[in-house]
Amino acid sequence: MAKGKNVLTTGDVAKICNVAPRTVSKWFDSGQLKGYRIPGSKDRRIPLSELVRFMKAHNMPTGTLSVGKLRVLVIDSDEHSRAALVGGLTAKDSYEVRAAGTTFETGAAIQRFTPHVVLINLLANGIDAGGICRSIRDNEEYATIKLIALANQLSEPEAAALIQKGFDGYVSNPSDAAEVIGRIEEVTAIIY
Template sequence: MQESFSTGEIAKFCQVNLRTVIRWIEAGKIKGYKLPGRGNNRVSREELLRFMQEYDMPIPDVLSQPAISDTILIIDDEAPFANAIQRALRKAKYATVIANGGFQAGVMLKSFKPTLITLDLSMPGLSGYDVIAFIRSQEDLANTKILVISALPSHKLKEALEAGANDVLSKPFDNKTLLNKVANLITG
């Protein structure tokens, strides 16, 4: 599982200023990457642990424990829904990242290789159906579980299942149903 952290989260872990973390990344002391289209720096759990050990920094309990769960990529162009999904999943201790559209999702799928994605079908640019087709055509992503979360009518959700989604959930949804479906897909 690959979990990543923002520069703000790293600053809290290391008890330094946010700008200090950015300087560490710019100087190459810690390897980070930028999220496409946003420019925000992220650092993987493994890289952060390597850096903190190399510089003899105390490692917070939250980092010293092995990661609790699998990475989930949330693909939804509507920020309120993406954030609601992320809050529910993070509360259940899942590592999450958000892609706000189909193109960004393609880049993040290749970077993170998530165990599961939640996917809205109605997005500008690449539709959810295009994303499903892309995932199912890629050998290295073929085992990625796909949970479609959409407000489209039931016949459209059925089409998503026929296209290769593993399960569907109608918007609006309740968190208990979301977490049950995610757990079943990851463990199944």
């Protein structure tokens, strides 16, 4: 059913969950199941990653889904730290990881790779982390992308400001792959 599809219709979700399409529409309209509407239409679309999160949160079996890997995009202008983080994340078999070193590369990667999670180094030279965050948050097509800020030793007010700006979380020690993976799993609510 969902094999090879990254985005599902309410009818697809209804068949997977064994419920009526109207039930899926109610989940969507109440905000329990996130997704987006097709512009100029009332049709709803639900990303597969969001359906998996929803099903796990409600103890629904996900065995019938062909989930694939969690796509993670690492944005960092420092080649050494970017390569180290990519290496740490690719050690996890359930992740597919790509990297970008500039704001331009980031835009192209988001369109082509359609990541589930974007990790942005806030201290990267030549990368507008705030602008990237705003662009993603202002585009309904990317509504389910989770954004995680990477920065060293954030204060509580700085961390709170990041969440206010639209980030889903942050990591204070980006060189610790275990901390980064923990935060990814927390914001995506996927239990491995």
